[in-house]
Amino acid sequence: MNVLDSFSLKGKVAFVTGACYGIGFAIASALAEAGAKIAFNGLNAEHVARGIENYRKAGIDAHGYVCDVTDADAIEDLVKKINQEVGVIDILVNNAGIIKRIPMLDMKPEEFRQVIDVDLTAPFIVSKAVIPGMIKKGHGKIINICSMMSELGRETVSAYAAAKGGLKMLTRNIASEYGAYNIQCNGIGPGYIETPQTAPLRVPGNPFNDFIISKTPAGRWGRTEDLTGPAVFLASDASNFVNGHILYVDGGILAYIGKQP
Ligand code: NAP
Ligand code: GCO
Numbered sequence: 001m002n003v004l005d006s007f008s009l010k011g012k013v014a015f016v017t018g019a020c021y022g023i024g025f026a027i028a029s030a031l032a033e034a035g036a037k038i039a040f041n042g043l044n045a046e047h048v049a050r051g052i053e054n055y056r057k058a059g060i061d062a063h064g065y066v067c068d069v070t071d072a073d074a075i076e077d078l079v080k081k082i083n084q085e086v087g088v089i090d091i092l093v094n095n096a097g098i099i100k101r102i103p104m105l106d107m108k109p110e111e112f113r114q115v116i117d118v119d120l121t122a123p124f125i126v127s128k129a130v131i132p133g134m135i136k137k138g139h140g141k142i143i144n145i146c147s148m149m150s151e152l153g154r155e156t157v158s159a160y161a162a163a164k165g166g167l168k169m170l171t172r173n174i175a176s177e178y179g180a181y182n183i184q185c186n187g188i189g190p191g192y193i194e195t196p197q198t199a200p201l202r203v204p205g206n207p208f209n210d211f212i213i214s215k216t217p218a219g220r221w222g223r224t225e226d227l228t229g230p231a232v233f234l235a236s237d238a239s240n241f242v243n244g245h246i247l248y249v250d251g252g253i254l255a256y257i258g259k260q261p
Contacts, residue, residue: 006238010035013087014235015079017041017069017126018096020051022195023145026224027093027231029058034232036091038062039082041069069096069122072129079129088133091141091235094123094167099197104158112159119163120170127174131183140183143234144171146246148253150189168246175244184243186234191250193222214259218251226251 009031016028019040028038038055040062042048048064055062063086067078082089097119100111123144134140147164149157167187174185192198192212201208202221213219230249233239248254 014091020047024095030228115159187246
């Protein structure tokens with residue numbers, strides 16, 4: 001087989017959570033370009049409808065669903081619906097996520113729990129719903145969208161860092177528990193990417209914007225398209241012996257002490 005054929009996703013079904021826009025939309029679009037059929041979800045019906053339209057404009061017939069990833073019963077029902085309407089899921093990207101930037105001493109326990117629920121418990125819930133179908137098929141790919149905060153902390157993101165650190169270890173545990181079923185579970189750890197989630201950090205004049213650029217050897221914020229090749233790789237046969245790995249796509253942030261002021 002030509003090595004490039006191993007990157008093809010022809011005949012595969014991919015479910016990308018929270019892919020109305022942002023990183024999820026870019027990853028789902030790339031998986032479609034590589035041949036996969038796409039299912040995605042979001043919380044907000046209007047965002048899902050707009051997402052379907054935007055996929056259509058890109059020539060992608062994506063199946064969009066309104067579903068809260070933290071609702072285990074709803075996710076079980078959604079996975080059954082996707083299996084019937086699109087096909088049994090071969091590729092799962094746990095992308096849906098939130099962040100609350102609040103100093104820990106000011107953060108309410110319910111706010112902390114909400115971030116953990118979406119960013120860590122939900123990938124457990126969705127993976128649990130999808131893995132049985134992958135076992136039956138004899139193969140599967142799970143990609144968890146981790147973060148720089150899977151490795152580093154910073155002020156105001158205690159809940160998010162705890163969740164993303166946990167997601168790194170959930171990734172490794174799924175890899176350990178289900179590798180024998182030819183299921184590979186890996187993570188992508190994006191650096192600082194230009195999406196709605198980071199828009200508040202990129203407001204002109206915000207010192208954090210310059211700080212991130214000084215901490216990134218690439219000297220720029222990441223773009224969602226920087227994540228698409230790594231996602232296709234981890235979703236394809238090209239990565240069949242890669243398991244439990246977090247692939248950081250960060251322009252070199254984790255390797256770099258930072259530019260001298
Ligand atoms: P975003 O622009 O804020 O998009 C988040 C997506 O998640 C939206 O589609 C949203 O749907 C969906 N979502 C949120 N809560 C949900 C729930 N309970 N159920 C279903 N869908 C839900 O985020 P992003 O920047 O693209 O980030 C995507 C992922 O990458 C997240 O896991 C984030 O932590 C991670 N990440 C981002 C960066 C970055 O710099 N941007 C870096 C590293 C990691 P609705 O619009 O319907 O609410
Ligand atoms: C923040 C940012 C980061 C990014 C990303 C970095 O407030 O520090 O939102 O958390 O979203 O996770 O990898």
